[in-house]
Structures are given as C-alpha cells and as structure tokens.
Amino acid sequence: MLAPEVADAIAAGEVIERPASVVKELVENALDAGARRISIDARGAGKTSIRVSDDGAGIPADELAVAFLRHTTSKLTKLADLITIQSFGFRGEALASIAAVADVESSSAGARLRIRAGELMEQGVGPVMPGVVVEVRDLFANVPARLKFLKSDATEVAAIKEVVSAFALLHPHVRFHLTIDSRAAVSSSGDGDRRRAIAAVYGPPVAAEMLEMVGMPLVAGMVSQPRLSRGSRDGMVLAVNGRPVSARSLVYALEECYQGRLERGRHPLAVIDIGIDPELVDVNVHPAKKEVRFRDEGAVFAALQRAVRAALDGSDPYRYRPAETEGVASTFMAGPQLTLHEAPAVVTAVETNGHATSAVLRPWTSSLH
Numbered sequence: 001m002l003a004p005e006v007a008d009a010i011a012a013g014e015v016i017e018r019p020a021s022v023v024k025e026l027v028e029n030a031l032d033a034g035a036r037r038i039s040i041d042a043r044g045a046g047k048t049s050i051r052v053s054d055d056g057a058g059i060p061a062d063e064l065a066v067a068f069l070r071h072t073t074s075k076l077t078k079l080a081d082l083i084t085i086q087s088f089g090f091r092g093e094a095l096a097s098i099a100a101v102a103d104v105e106s107s108s109a110g111a112r113l114r115i116r117a118g119e120l121m122e123q124g125v126g127p128v129m130p131g132v133v134v135e136v137r138d139l140f141a142n143v144p145a146r147l148k149f150l151k152s153d154a155t156e157v158a159a160i161k162e163v164v165s166a167f168a169l170l171h172p173h174v175r176f177h178l179t180i181d182s183r184a185a186v187s188s189s190g191d192g193d194r195r196r197a198i199a200a201v202y203g204p205p206v207a208a209e210m211l212e213m214v215g216m217p218l219v220a221g222m223v224s225q226p227r228l229s230r231g232s233r234d235g236m237v238l239a240v241n242g243r244p245v246s247a248r249s250l251v252y253a254l255e256e257c258y259q260g261r262l263e264r265g266r267h268p269l270a271v272i273d274i275g276i277d278p279e280l281v282d283v284n285v286h287p288a289k290k291e292v293r294f295r296d297e298g299a300v301f302a303a304l305q306r307a308v309r310a311a312l313d314g315s316d317p318y319r320y321r322p323a324e325t326e327g328v329a330s331t332f333m334a335g336p337q338l339t340l341h342e343a344p345a346v347v348t349a350v351e352t353n354g355h356a357t358s359a360v361l362r363p364w365t366s367s368l369h
C-alpha cells in the first residue's frame, strides 16, 4: 500500500478511457514483469473481452488479490522513488481501475480470482503456469456513459492495434501476438531484430526502406528513407525508455531533419526510443503517462536530431519530382512548394561522428543545484 502522501503526489486521473487503455496497461505490466511473450486477444472491439497473457515473473498466489487493490504496487514505496522510476507502472492503479469498470478474471501462480465492478466475486485455485493471465469482459458495462463515449468499433480496434504495434516496434525482443476476433492482427517474432519487427507491423517493403540509427547509444531505432513517407503522422512511434510518448517537441525535432527531403504535407516513418536517465525525465505529468517533461529538452532535441541526421546521411538524395506534388497543397501554397536545403547535409557532416550524444544526455551536473 502506498502511503497517502505518495498516492496524492501521483497525478490523479482516469487511466481507463477505452479498450485500448486496458491493452496498454496490461501490456505494460507484462513488460514490467520481464515477459518475452505477450498475447493479446480482443473481441467485440475490446468491449466483449480483452485477454492478455504473458510469460513474465507472475504474481505470487497470495498477492493476486492485493494487486487489484488501488494504490498497491510492487514498484514504488517512497516518494523519492518517484523521481527515479524506470518501470512502466508505478501508481498501482491500473488493475484496480480496470476491475472497477469490468468483469475481470485473473490467474497467476496457481491462484485465480474474479472481480466484477470492483467487487471480489470468486477467489480460488487456478492453473500453475508462468506469468499472468488477465481477462477483462464487459468493459464499461457498469459505466454506460463511458460506453456511449466510445468511438466506432473500427476506431477502437484501430486504437488497440496501434498500441500493440507501438510496443512491438519498441520491444523487438518481445514476441507480441494480437488477435482481433480470432484473426491475427499483429504478430512479431521477438527475435530482437528491429527491422523484422517493422516488417511485422508495416510489411516487408516498408521495413526495407528504413534506415538504422547506429552508434547512437541513447537514441535507438529506425527512420524512413526520404522516398518513403506518409500523408499523416501515424507512422511515427516516439518513445522514452521504451514507453511510447506523444511529445510535440520530439515530432518537430524529427520532422525538421527531413526538411527539404520530403514534399510538403508528407511525414517520415520512425521508430525512435530515447534512453534517458530517469532523473532527467518526468513521466508523472499525465494520467496515462503519455506525455513527458524533460529536464533539458534542448539536449534531448539535439541528440535526436544528431541520430536522425546521421542515419539520413546514408539515404538516397532527395529529388524534386513535380509529378508527385500534391494538388491540395499547391492550392494553398504560394510560391515554390519544395525547396532543397543543403543545410541538413552540412550539419550532418559535422555531427555524424562522436559520442557527443552520450555527453549531451548525461545527468545534470552539480552546477545546477
């Protein structure tokens, strides 16, 4: 149990807004538990059922019920830990929140329990096997307002797929298998090869066009060749310490590297994971921990750009192809739509080498205190 002052210090907020939030929380728990295989099965757009099973450390039989209590977590005990937290979870809120709005059955280490709308219905003996199984049925059945607020089934399914895809891309060492109404939707090999993970999510042709960011100890991942682009920003998966985040500054930093390389209105594909000292990033600013605040945003920004530009350095040069410019854009844009900047290439030459990256993201020195 967290002490009240710790619980209060944790950003409050509803974690579970839609089926995809359930998937996100359960997958994060599995990753925190060191799982190498995570299977997710969703039915009825996640409203009928979501079942997540993993082969991680599991929950000791006598702690299974406790894990579903609010503010119970094995990952955080005192306020100081909040600053250095590295695991995905730390609020001890997810399982309790899910169990409050659904019919949940869970088993681990020979124990099994069922909680409906926050009430413990059954508790007993379960199968003895590695990891944890959580099945969430009738999500929001007791919260009709939430149910009504959900988007179309297709949209909710897309959101589930997006969550699993992002984790599969960011964790190539973990084997993800997502089925939607019994049909395989995402299936990664978990062999540790990022390009293969990208192939599993976007298909082999896209994977073949991705450039690896090498020699950048703190910025890992792949970015697309300029000739591969999208009309939306859907293909950008940005993460901090393996956690997908939406940070407008990072998106901007990434897109800036493509300036002059992509046609207007086109966006790169990217899987970028920034490994950063947990002390330099605050993930506790958003209930679903989707947004982060960096202590030194400029340094992160610079490290990301150095890594992306180094990767793009090996890319095929951009060529102006008038035939491919988009009609919509041209009606709004006066003057030439496309300009070929030489600047990025020049910067790249200067910044390509060097372990400067690591220095940039090192913990702040005492001069700041």
Ligand SMILES: Nc1ncnc2c1ncn2[C@@H]1O[C@H](COP(=O)(O)OP(=O)(O)O)[C@@H](O)[C@H]1O
Residues within 6 Å of the ligand: 025, 029, 030, 033, 054, 056, 057, 058, 059, 067, 068, 072, 073, 074, 075, 088, 089, 090, 091, 092, 093, 094, 095, 096, 131, 132
């Ligand atoms: N898949 C899992 N494998 C192992 N332990 C788990 C799993 N899911 C939950 N737990 C345990 O239950 C606790 C509560 O989980 P949760 O409510 O998500 O809170 P948090 O992840 O913030 O700690 C976790 O701290 C962990 O000890």
Ligand SMILES: [Mg+2]
Residues within 6 Å of the ligand: 025, 028, 029, 088, 089, 090, 092, 094, 095
């Ligand atoms: Mg959790």
